[in-house]
Amino acid sequence: MNIYLESVDLEEIRNAASAGLADGVAFAHTASASDATDANTHERLEEISREFAFPVCVPVGAVTSGDIYTQARELAKISDHVVVQIPLVEDSLVPMARLTAEGVVVCATFVYSAAQAIIAAKTGAAAVRVTLEDLEHYGQAGTRTLAEIKSALEAGDEECDVMAASPLSSVQFAECAVAGADIICLTPETLRSLVVHPLSDRGVDRFLSDLAKRPRSRVTT
Numbered sequence: 441m442n443i444y445l446e447s448v449d450l451e452e453i454r455n456a457a458s459a460g461l462a463d464g465v466a467f468a469h470t471a472s473a474s475d476a477t478d479a480n481t482h483e484r485l486e487e488i489s490r491e492f493a494f495p496v497c498v499p500v501g502a503v504t505s506g507d508i509y510t511q512a513r514e515l516a517k518i519s520d521h522v523v524v525q526i527p528l529v530e531d532s533l534v535p536m537a538r539l540t541a542e543g544v545v546v547c548a549t550f551v552y553s554a555a556q557a558i559i560a561a562k563t564g565a566a567a568v569r570v571t572l573e574d575l576e577h578y579g580q581a582g583t584r585t586l587a588e589i590k591s592a593l594e595a596g597d598e599e600c601d602v603m604a605a606s607p608l609s610s611v612q613f614a615e616c617a618v619a620g621a622d623i624i625c626l627t628p629e630t631l632r633s634l635v636v637h638p639l640s641d642r643g644v645d646r647f648l649s650d651l652a653k654r655p656r657s658r659v660t661t
Contacts, residue, residue: 489519540564
């Protein structure tokens with residue numbers, strides 16, 4: 441299982457990568473999609489791709505066939521590490537199939553069911569992004585849906601990874617791993633929270649207390 445950091449902050453990415461906790465990067469979906477053709481977005485994408493040899497997921501800012509294709513091609517030219525995130529809508533199916541045939545790596549977004557995941561995989565998508573927070577707000581069990589999507593894809597012939605995005609807690613993060621997520625996408629704040637547990641804090645307090653009680657060894661000269 442891989443962890444993708446949802447951040448474009450170079451220092452945050454460096455910190456996570458140096459600890460072995462970043463296998464890829466995902467631009468924040470709503471913010472970067474509106475600026476997919478913006479020069480600043482391209483510049484940051486170039487910087488990240490130069491420094492880190494792992495996938496960088498960037499969404500297009502379009503939902504019509506022609507614009508999806510044009511923007512995806514433009515983003516893919518920036519680096520071989522680019523994974524273009526494309527919303528799974530009817531108008532995106534043809535450009536997705538065309539792009540994958542041309543060697544562009546595509547991740548289908550706004551995927552919330554096994555049926556949608558199968559369709560995305562049939563177009564050639566290398567991954568499907570399942571946003572757990574959206575499912576939970578809609579009243580669906582996010583990790584259960586995730587497990588169904590994973591099972592459906594494994595039953596087919598197409599190779600397609602399942603990306604679980606925005607787990608709401610450390611418990612849900614672990615449930616995503618158990619459900620078979622190939623990638624979990626989360627913010628630096630959520631990543632840091634995974635290390636924290638009340639019992640760990642209590643254990644450290646006891647450890648420090650025990651150390652303070654130990655007699656100090658005398659230094660002789």
